[in-house]
Amino acid sequence: MTTHGENASETYSYLGPAGTFTELALKQVDAAQGKPWRAVNNVGEALDDVVTGRSTAAVIAIENSIDGGVAATQDALATVPGLRIIGEYLVPVGFVLVTRPGTTIDQVRTIAAHPVAYAQCRGWLDKNLPEHSYVPAGSNVQAASQLLETDAAGNPASVADAAIAPPTIVDHHPLDVLAEKIIDNPHAVTRFALVSRSRAIPPRTGADKTSLIAELPSDAPGSLVELLEQFSTRGVNMSLLESRPIGDALGRHRFIIDLEGHITEERIADAVLGLYRFTPRVIFLGSYPRADGEPPEFDPRYADEVFVEARDWLRALVSAEPTES
Secondary structure (H helix, E strand, O other), rough: EEEOOHHHHEEEEOOOOOOOHHHHHOOHHHHHOOOOOOEEOOOHHHHHHHHOOOOOOOEEEEEEEOOOOOOHHHHHEEEEEOOOEEEEEEEOOOOOEEOOOOOOOHHHEEEEEEEHHHOHHHHHHHHOOOOOEEEEEEOHHHHHHHHOEOOOOEEEEEOOOOOEEEEHHHHHOEEEEEEEOOOOEEEEOOEEEEEEOOOOOOOOOOEEEEEEEEEEOOOOOOOOHHHHHHHHHOOOOEEEEEEEOOOOOOOOOEEEEEEEEEOOOOOHHHHHHHHHOOOEEEEEEEEEOOOOOOOOOOHHHHOOHHHHHHHHHHHHHOOOOOOOO
């Protein structure tokens, strides 16, 4: 766990050590440049930094294009109060197989890696190292750096012969690269969220995303359909819908939802109000600019002015003002 800089109130936390994909995401955060960065061991520690004020914000992995949502992050956002997502960042994922200097690939028997990375490289490993064994690690950088540690007698301290790591690992540690591009899907991308305690919502850009967590009011047939109708009847598209167990009983789930649009858009606001009336618990995680900058497509019937016109029409009816039929 390391801190660089002096002013903790301006510190940004990220999953360390240096060289992780999370650090690459943090390098995309303009506000964090030139400020102290704090490397932590897990998502819980990163969010605790934010809650306690040790850090102004934290970058955490929230979704992977192959494995879907990151369960630890989703559960933490559902249970730690007072957090808001204020930005998202995309990092292409690629891996190399590294080892201690002088080790050849035919000497590799045991491989260390973070479980997600290992799953993403399993096909390559089974093909090229079919008899290998696996050792889980807290992060891929940690797995790689431990290859260089030795005991009192000067022997390798790690039981692993090699590790899966980001290609940038060689910028931080003197390791040999045995193989490059070992990930099974070369199009893998991880989405990271910038999380803070700020209640201020980033301004609407026209290419935004809104994140929510909602629970169903009951386990009755059709409850999920009713939840989804809050969005479909207002022309709101969901870019993410995943369930996570609440934990208080079997069959009880909460839903992590990403909407294409900003909370200040009439269609998004109306859908969220409908959701609030429908479900016993809604957690608003934030509205923020989309990392890809792509504006959402939606039916013109759900444009802001249509909602405003409808409200004006109803107000005129209630107040007995003349209206055009």
